[in-house]
Each structure stands twice: as C-alpha cells, then as structure tokens.
Amino acid sequence: MPEHSDFSQHQIEPRAAREWVKILSTYREPSVMRSVFELVVTVGPFLTLWVMAWWAMSVSYWLTLTLSLCNAAFILRLFAIQHDCGHGAFFNNRTASDWLGRVLGVLTLTPYDVWRRTHSIHHSSSGNLGRRGIGDVHTLTVEEYGALGPLMRLHYRVYRHPVVLFGLGPGYLFFLQNRLPLGLMNKARYWFSAMCTNAVILIALGLMLYFGGLMPILLIFLPSTLLAATAGVWLFYVQHQFETTHWAAEEDWQLHDAALHGSSHYVLPGWLQWLSANIGIHHVHHVHSRIPFYRLPEVLRDHVELAISNRMTIGESFRNARLHLWDEQSKRLLSFAQFRALKR
Numbered sequence: 307m308p309e310h311s312d313f314s315q316h317q318i319e320p321r322a323a324r325e326w327v328k329i330l331s332t333y334r335e336p337s338v339m340r341s342v343f344e345l346v347v348t349v350g351p352f353l354t355l356w357v358m359a360w361w362a363m364s365v366s367y368w369l370t371l372t373l374s375l376c377n378a379a380f381i382l383r384l385f386a387i388q389h390d391c392g393h394g395a396f397f398n399n400r401t402a403s404d405w406l407g408r409v410l411g412v413l414t415l416t417p418y419d420v421w422r423r424t425h426s427i428h429h430s431s432s433g434n435l436g437r438r439g440i441g442d443v444h445t446l447t448v449e450e451y452g453a454l455g456p457l458m459r460l461h462y463r464v465y466r467h468p469v470v471l472f473g474l475g476p477g478y479l480f481f482l483q484n485r486l487p488l489g490l491m492n493k494a495r496y497w498f499s500a501m502c503t504n505a506v507i508l509i510a511l512g513l514m515l516y517f518g519g520l521m522p523i524l525l526i527f528l529p530s531t532l533l534a535a536t537a538g539v540w541l542f543y544v545q546h547q548f549e550t551t552h553w554a555a556e557e558d559w560q561l562h563d564a565a566l567h568g569s570s571h572y573v574l575p576g577w578l579q580w581l582s583a584n585i586g587i588h589h590v591h592h593v594h595s596r597i598p599f600y601r602l603p604e605v606l607r608d609h610v611e612l613a614i615s616n617r618m619t620i621g622e623s624f625r626n627a628r629l630h631l632w633d634e635q636s637k638r639l640l641s642f643a644q645f646r647a648l649k650r
Contacts, residue, residue, distance in 0.1 A: 393595045404419075
C-alpha cells in the first residue's frame with residue numbers, strides 16, 4: 307500500500323465534524339460592500355481585457371490570443387462568484403444573488419438554475435456511494451471495476467484518462483452538456499433556465515459575428531472560455547479526488563463527516579488563491595456552504611485545526627490524478643496499477 311499523502315496526517319476526528327457546523331456559522335454573514343467590491347474587481351478586468359483583445363486584432367492576432375487567455379482567470383473568478391450566489395453566500399438577499407448568478411451564467415456558459423440544483427445535489431450526496439451520478443466525477447469502487455468486462459473497463463479507463471477529463475471534458479461540459487438540463491429533464495423550470503441562457507449566448511455570439519466576424523469568436527471567446535473551463539474542471543476534480551478522501555455506503559454515510567473528510571484543502575500561491583476565489587479551502591466550504599468565499603481565509607486564521615487538515619500541495623494534486631478506484635477495505639483511492647497489484 308502506498309504511503310499516505312502529507313495532508314492526510316492531520317485529519318479532524320469524525321466526531322468533531324458536526325460540531326464545526328455551529329462553529330463556522332459565525333462566518334456566514336456576507337458584507338454587501340465587500341461583495342460589491344469583489345464583483346467590481348472581477349468584472350472590471352474581465353471587460354477591460356475583452357476590449358483590449360478586440361482592439362489588439364488590428365495589431366496582432368497573437369496579442370489578441372494572449373490577452374484572451376489571460377482573461378480566462380477572470381472568467382474562472384466570475385464562476386466562483388456565481389457559485390457563491392448559488393449558495394446564497396454572496397448577498398443576504400436571495401433574489402439579488404439569483405439574478406446576479408443568472409447574468410454571470412451567460413458569461414460562464416452555465417445555466418444558473420440548472421447548475422444550482424445539480425450542485426445542491428452534489429453537496430447533499432458527496433461521498434455517498436449509493437448516490438453517485440449528478441454533480442460529481444464518476445468513480446468506481448475496486449469491487450465494481452473488478453466485476454466489469456474488458457470493454458466496460460476500457461470505457462472507464464478512457465473516461466478517467468487525463469486527456470479526456472481535462473482535455474476533451476471541459477469543452478464538452480461547458481459548450482455542449484450545459485446546453486441541456488441533463489438530470490433535470492422533466493422539470494420545465496430547468497428547461498427555461500437552460501434555454502434562456504442559450505438564447506442570450508446566441509445573441510451575444512451573433513453580435514460578435516456581425517461587428518467583428520469570426521475572429522473575435524475564434525481568438526477571444528473560445529480560447530478564454532475553454533481555458534477557464536479546463537481550470538475549473540481541474541479544481542473541481544482535486545477538491546474530492548485524493549488518496550484519503552471519504553466515501554461510504556449509503557447506510558454508513560454521514561453528511562458532515564463526508565463534507566469535512568471528503569474535501570481537500572488545496573494550498574495555492576496567493577495570486578492563484580485570489581483568482582480562484584479561495585475555492586481551494588474546500589473542506590470548510592463543504593462543511594458550511596453559506597460562508598462567502600472572501601471569509602474562508604478568516605476561518606483558517608482562527609482555527610488551526612482546519613488550516614492543517616486535508617492539505618494538498620500542487621505537486622500532490624498532480625500525483626493524485628493517477629488515482630481512480632475507491633478501495634472500500636483500505637479506505638483509499640487506488641491507481642489502476644495498484645488495483646492490478648492488489649488482485650495479484
């Protein structure tokens with residue numbers, strides 16, 4: 307069995323997981339002024355880079371492409387703000403949060419009401435082996451994978467391959483899958499959310515085509531959105547896919563234990579933490595999702611137990627990307643090579 311990752315050495319005892327909900331509730335109140343400030347310092351650079359990239363087409367297409375790729379960082383941050391809106395953490399006013407989320411959903415290609423519902427399912431079932439399938443990265447147990455035939459094993463291995471997960475997957479997810487309310491197809495409300503978002507996106511693309519031709523779409527819209535989508539998928543992946551994550555059968559699953567122990571603390575440089583809106587402090591977010599993203603570092607400053615729990619460095623995250631199968635016996639994610647060794 308492989309050595310444990312460094313961040314697994316400081317786990318909070320399971321009995322303490324539920325207690326954190328009450329402790330962290332004191333951080334849940336957002337500041338209107340701070341929320342508006344975070345919105346301005348994200349939307350402002352996003353629009354500025356868009357304008358600069360459009361202007362740069364008359365100078366150099368390479369300059370345009372460079373500026374558009376830089377703008378991916380602010381699209382990612384807009385998605386993080388939309389994420390907080392979905393949790394009711396950005397403004398105390400639910401209506402204001404929802405409408406801001408819907409507007410941002412056009413920029414992130416994500417129908418807000420559809421995403422909010424599937425993400426809620428993710429929070430309420432993360433780590434539950436009996437409720438996989440919506441809002442998660444498909445993960446099989448060692449026993450399930452061992453029972454598959456050769457063709458289905460190949461299918462799973464292809465799905466979990468980095469080229470598919472982080473190469474093809476983000477484009478498919480944001481450009482294609484998000485166009486339909488998959489998983490919620492029987493509800494008119496979610497169809498309305500998806501189709502309205504699609505309509506506004508099409509109008510925006512039509513205006514780009516009318517005023518600038520294909521090049522703004524090819525050099526600004528597509529590269530920036532695709533890079534932001536790839537970064538977002540990677541962040542979501544490492545938040546729950548690590549060696550000592552938490553999965554349990556439905557009869558043994560506990561919401562707060564799964565939230566605390568099944569979510570990582572992704573330790574990033576300060577500038578990356580800012581651009582990703584502290585989403586790497588994911589174990590705190592899952593325990594209490596109503597905490598605004600800009601208050602998450604405050605939690606770590608006040609509670610050293612959470613600051614040292616579930617820590618994952620960038621290097622560890624790359625190593626964890628080779629783990630694909632949950633072993634219910636050892637309570638570890640294993641690689642395919644470790645699965646073969648286990649069977650031998």
